[in-house]
Amino acid sequence: MAENTIALASFILTLMVFSYLLGDVPLIGNLYRIAVYIFVGMTAAFTLIVSYEGLILPYLQDIQDQSTSWTALGWRADIYIFFTALLFVLLLLLKPVKSLTWLTNSVFAVVIVVGASVGLVGALTGTLFPLLYATAALPEDFMTNFSALVDTLLIFVGTMTGLYYFHYQARAGPDGSEGQSRVGRGFRHIGKVFLVTALGAIYASTLLTSLTILTERIGFLFQFGA
């Protein structure tokens, strides 16, 4: 019974979402909106539940017991972390007060700066350097395998010119004009080709994702109707 109810609700909600194809017209357009509101509301509710059950509640329980610790740093550290978090929460709640917005911003600043620094280090050590090493490493049959040779050259040229495309430094010419050298412009053009090809591939992949999800939903509708 419960499964049938869930299936029926899914069927109706799917139809409501597909009503978007008919446009944002009165009545029909509202069906799409209602479905989206339900989804957003459910998402927010589940996020709250998961955060409360898995994060906040265990933490609150834990800091009451000196014999246990949320972190490996010990109970005392838990207390410090708790009050720091509490302070940040209170500062965030001051957001509506115009004159105290700078306090809220300072919390955002901490979060953004820490996030950016973690992301930067990760991007360098986790992505850029490893992929640079991989690009620089020649395959074992580099000289004998034509396809490996072409592949390696493509990767090398694509990487180099793609990065060069984002090189905006210009130099002043004798007439005061600014611009890049012919070689630089050539690199930029080649890099543009690689970038556009990559963007096209990503766009095509995204299109395929959309089609996959579309076929899944249409398949569900046919299955329900069968």
Next chain:
Amino acid sequence: MDEEFNWLEYSESMEATAGDGEAPGKSRGLRRFLPGRPSLPRLRRGSRAASGPPSASDILEGQDERALADLDERLRALRERSVAASQPAAPAHQALYDVDDLLASPDLQSKPGGVISAVALSKAQERQVEMLRDIVGGPSQSQGTGGDRQLPVFSLDAAPRLLGTALLILVVCLPFVSSDYAEGELPPSVFPEDRHGPRDMYNLLDNLSRDDYVLVGFEYGPTAAGELDLLADLLLRHIFAQRVKPLIVSSNPIAVVHAQNVIKDINRSLSSADAQLVHGEDYFLLRYLPGGALGLRELSENFADIVRISARGLPTGLEFAALEEMTELLLIAESAEVIRNWVEQVLPEAEGSRLLVATGYAAQPLAQAYAEGMEQIVGPLFGIRDAFTYGEKLRATFGAFVSVEPPVGPVIEPAPVNAESDSQAELPRATQAEIEDAPATALPQPTETAPPTATPFMTDTPPAPTLTPLPTDKPAPTATEASIRIVEVTSDQRVNIRLGPTTVHDILALGYKGDMFEVIGSNGDGSWYQILLPAGVEAWIAAFLVEERVVSASEFAGAQDSASASESAARAVMQLGFTLRLGKNRPRFYQAQPPPSGDRPELALHRDRSLETPRLQAMTLGTLAAVLVIVFGNTIYALRGLLRGPRAQGR
């Protein structure tokens, strides 16, 4: 040299050199930004008129206050260009989009009101967004002011879009209503030979043992369920079938809930009540990781703390010191950003483990680049096409599981190449036919009558490299005892043992420091050794990872015995006929044996093939239709441009 460099004087002298024509006595350089000066930025004249050195933000604020005349020629030219770029562009339909416009560097504009809300779109960015909206057919902001704007559904301008949408929907629906429109081939039943990533992924998961733990990053929610549910379902079933306990974690709270639903679906499909998967015993759903990349960073650095608490806030009873105790990491993610976060934040702390990646089509380009560029990343599997193939492999393996006599003695012949179906031989069709005939709700159960060599899964044809005879100038240890030339793994990291002497060959087994293997040859330049695995299967290992030695037969046998003894319950991997060693710091060998009766839990794929096949065909037709619509639309667009061109010139 001891004199300290004075930035204030330097900046003044630079401006004086530039000759900006300022009135005498007026502050120059950085000094103008110091407190108390007439040119103090407006914001600092207020509540924050404290003394102290100027900050970067002060200087930036000061730049806003400078008169245009104060700017030098280059800055003025730059400003004029930016002003010109901010002017309204020509209507999007009148000109082809220039790539430079789409790739132009961001020109963020700050507005008061907070760090987050301060980031607003500049005019240039708004134009780019407008172009993208126009390209993808989204609602245009320039046509209205807010979200209450009514879409021009029935207007003439919207007709092509509606027509394209109707055509796409019609084409996608056709395969569901009639098999006459079944266009395109179904995905293969086995992964092609040149797709080593998915094959390695399958093999690594299939070679796990019940003492292993796999950390599963479940990073997709209901919005990607249509694309990734099948893949996640199969991967989790495969892990459960190995009696491995997955530790499921996510930086997306909704994904935590969705993971519960996927496992519920698996439980629902299991016929026996005894086979139900139980949280805390068969799997662990760990607490959600807030903060995106920060949460993942916490996972990698405070792994011991995170595994203690489940998603429901209850203690899990798990005790792990570090992330590297995980045998493998499996990531099922919907977005490229999440994959990048896992690679950047989690993987560096998981030495010795691999990251097996399953994702959707949209994130596939990035995942593919990672897998090809980094040895530690395996895969990717992507989309329902790979899910289909993965399911066929599982079905072939589990469905044809037969009871055969355990191989005796150290030499086990690898399965015949023709019987292997990875090379698109006969098996895919046979399997396909078998599947079509099979009931849709369960895997075919093992039968005694099936031939033992029906579906050996991973037996690629090893290449036939030129074998170089081993040097014979090294003396044997003793004159009376037979000596064996071996290689001993010297790398501190887990090393790959492969089917052939290149890194593109499939991974057959894994080796750890101190492992010994008998050498039977090497490739031409000596960069790879051909070795004999204890079960008698030939494989290859890179020479720089090992040290070649000559040992007595008894010493080698002793080493092999001690290693074998550490695995109390020998277990069949499949009918692979090779020996595998897995699990960091838990050495054990898996001897090729038939699976003990009932050892493998029910896998029960329960896939409704009557729906899956039209789905794949609908996707193929939909892709064709989308390409046609794009090509047709652009052709019309180009023709209109050509026809209007002469008229415009005439005017």
